[in-house]
Amino acid sequence: MACATNASADSLERLHEDLEAANMAPTWKYISSFISKSPRVGYRPWLWKWDEVIPLLMRSGELITPDRGAERRSMEHVNPDLGFSYSASHTIATAFQLVRAGERAPAHRHAAGAIRFAARSHGGAVYTKVQGERLMMEENDLLLTPSGMWHEHANETAHDIVWLDVLDFPLVNLLQASMFQPGEGQVAPDRPDGFSNERLGLFRPPKDFPYPEAHPVLRYPWTQMREALHSMGREAEDRHEGVLLEYVNPLTSGPTLPTLSCRAQLLRGGMRTAARRSTSSTVYFVIGGEGATVIDGVTFPWARGDVFVVPPWSWHEHAAGSGEAYLFSATDKPVMQALGLFRSESFEENGGHQAVLSSFRA
Numbered sequence: 001m002a003c004a005t006n007a008s009a010d011s012l013e014r015l016h017e018d019l020e021a022a023n024m025a026p027t028w029k030y031i032s033s034f035i036s037k038s039p040r041v042g043y044r045p046w047l048w049k050w051d052e053v054i055p056l057l058m059r060s061g062e063l064i065t066p067d068r069g070a071e072r073r074s075m076e077h078v079n080p081d082l083g084f085s086y087s088a089s090h091t092i093a094t095a096f097q098l099v100r101a102g103e104r105a106p107a108h109r110h111a112a113g114a115i116r117f118a119a120r121s122h123g124g125a126v127y128t129k130v131q132g133e134r135l136m137m138e139e140n141d142l143l144l145t146p147s148g149m150w151h152e153h154a155n156e157t158a159h160d161i162v163w164l165d166v167l168d169f170p171l172v173n174l175l176q177a178s179m180f181q182p183g184e185g186q187v188a189p190d191r192p193d194g195f196s197n198e199r200l201g202l203f204r205p206p207k208d209f210p211y212p213e214a215h216p217v218l219r220y221p222w223t224q225m226r227e228a229l230h231s232m233g234r235e236a237e238d239r240h241e242g243v244l245l246e247y248v249n250p251l252t253s254g255p256t257l258p259t260l261s262c263r264a265q266l267l268r269g270g271m272r273t274a275a276r277r278s279t280s281s282t283v284y285f286v287i288g289g290e291g292a293t294v295i296d297g298v299t300f301p302w303a304r305g306d307v308f309v310v311p312p313w314s315w316h317e318h319a320a321g322s323g324e325a326y327l328f329s330a331t332d333k334p335v336m337q338a339l340g341l342f343r344s345e346s347f348e349e350n351g352g353h354q355a356v357l358s359s360f361r362a
């Protein structure tokens with residue numbers, strides 16, 4: 001311990017003991033515990049292969065029914081360093097959920113905000129009902145269930161469906177703000193299909209006008225996102241991200257949810273991005289294609305359906321295989337920005353690359 005004080009070592013030691021007994025802590029002794037030079041990140045990057053985890057989800061098909069009590073037949077991606085929060089990142093949890101042909105999952109609502117990404121859908125009458133409106137799940141569609149909104153799921157088709165859930169519950173729990181209410185007849189009255197998507201379209205009320213809902217759009221069709229990614233052209237290709245678009249709240253032009261920004265990105269065949277790091281954490285889901293992401297010098301090869309997490313302050317760069325690759329991601333960047341804590345840095349050495357990536361197989 002190096003501290004400049006006038007007291008003798010003996011009396012200082014006694015002072016420390018007396019402070020501890022009084023439930024006080026001397027800043028001079030603990031300052032490096034309170035404030036570190038750069039983010040102290042307590043968990044690793046990790047990757048979950050679709051082929052390894054989906055068979056486990058399927059095994060639950062006969063063993064669990066999404067009725068009141070079980071609520072949902074879903075399985076969380078648990079980072080080995082975050083077992084206590086059952087989540088992939090310290091702020092974001094992801095899960096795969098199975099709803100079998102003909103099943104329903106009961107209505108409930110919670111303080112945690114969530115999104116669904118329809119990883120495998122055959123279309124038809126598979127939907128999440130949010131505040132009484134059926135939001136159909138075509139493959140790779142994004143649906144929102146923002147904080148406090150009633151939601152239930154139904155699969156009226158002959159095919160089982162698997163989707164990706166993304167929730168902010170680790171952050172909500174860190175803030176000790178969790179609430180949960182099961183539905184018992186008090187769920188929102190029915191609304192016609194397409195209600196939320198058709199109300200605003202190209203138009204929005206001026207910022208100082210009242211609008212009844214914080215989230216006017218609840219469904220983002222993949223057909224439109226895919227088309228938008230392709231319409232962007234080479235000039236919109238970013239050296240760190242390829243072509244990346246955020247799913248915005250059209251009322252505010254702000255992020256998808258206050259706690260989560262959802263994005264989709266296109267990496268053209270052979271694209272190798274330059275590395276960077278930021279104070280936000282991000283969980284990725286591979287929509288399609290093959291490639292790899294180098295995170296803090298370790299190569300994580302990925303293919304369709306895989307999930308991986310980039311912790312805060314971790315260098316990361318993406319590489320697409322020979323064909324196009326599409327990534328979906330959810331990041332806590334809006335939280336860090338709202339708190340004035342967002343920072344990012346580019347990796348400038350070695351042409352922006354952390355490692356030689358000769359070849360990889362997903």
Ligand code: 1HN
Pocket residue numbers: 072074095097151153165167169
């Ligand atoms: C939840 O409400 C859903 O509504 C899915 O489908 C996964 C994981 C943890 C807590 C609540 C859903 C969840 C969840």
